Amino acid sequence: MLFSAIIKGLAIGLMLGISVGPVIFAIIKQSISNGHKGGVAFIFGVSMSDTLLVILCNFFTQIFSSTGMLEKVIGFGGSFFLIALGFYNFFLKKSITTEDKEILQKKLSNRDVVSIFFSGFLMNTLNPAVILFWIATSASIMVSAKNYLPYEIQYRIIVFLTCLIFTFTLDISKVFLAGKIRNRLTPHNIHIVNRISGVIFIIFGLALLYGIYTGRVLSH
Template identity: 80%
Template structure:
């Protein structure tokens, strides 16, 4: 169970970390304009948002599946959403390029750090794609966790591993902001979107197979 949950957690974290969206550009902008403190404050807000969203999504998917009637429907829906998101990233998603090339260094106050924290929190929380991603992932993991004797512990380990992995990657983005910024050309973003699309599709198919057959591939 431990190995399987860690692998799945890293896989989910990898999907999040390679996705190119507004959050990565905000992390880079905050890190360059406001230094490492600004970047860390921003990703702290994003991470807090993820923790709350993961908790809520797991609670509601568990609530709706408590009778067992909708368990597989929820799982299939989540898996198909992840596959659809992968196809979107692979074929339809347009490259997002940075709009603001000007770097303005400012000295951060405590109020400024709090403001940056909440900007990260709100940007992540109000992003419909993030909410749908966590709903789909929570639903799929909930169903696959049924094959383990300690279901709750398994789910906690999966999402804890995912959140820690994603936080570590975001912290690395803060310290490598300058180098990452210069490499986020439309061509490179297009390649990253395709890679993330393939990862989403593979992960969705693995979860779909596990739900359909009633066992998990990593066993």
């Protein structure tokens, strides 16, 4: 149970980590303009937002699934969203690059750090794609956890805790590699990364769909 939960958490964290969206550009911009301190403050805001969204999505998913009949509906809805997100990343997602090449760093006050923290929190929290992602993921993990009764709650906690820690670690590494990452974010490279993440989303969604349809929820 422990090994399966950790692997599932790492897989979800990897999907988040390699996705190229507005947050990664904000991390790079904060790191370059405000140094490592600004980048880390921004990431703490994003991480706090993810943690809150995970708690809320799991809470509401659990409420809706308590009727029994809605469990498969939630599972199917989550899998279809992941597949749709995968196709969007693979075929439709546009490459966005930053325009400003050189930004002078400034010395941050405590107020600046708090402001950057909340900018990361709000950017992530108000992103509909992030909310839908966590709803879909919560639904899929809820279904997978049924394989590990009576340790369902422990399984879900380990999955999401592993995911959040792994994602946070990846984001921290982006802060310290901001310059190198920025130089490699060409439209062509972003297109490749979007396609890779799209394939991962599709595989994850199809695996969940197959497990629900056959009644053998995939746990690995």
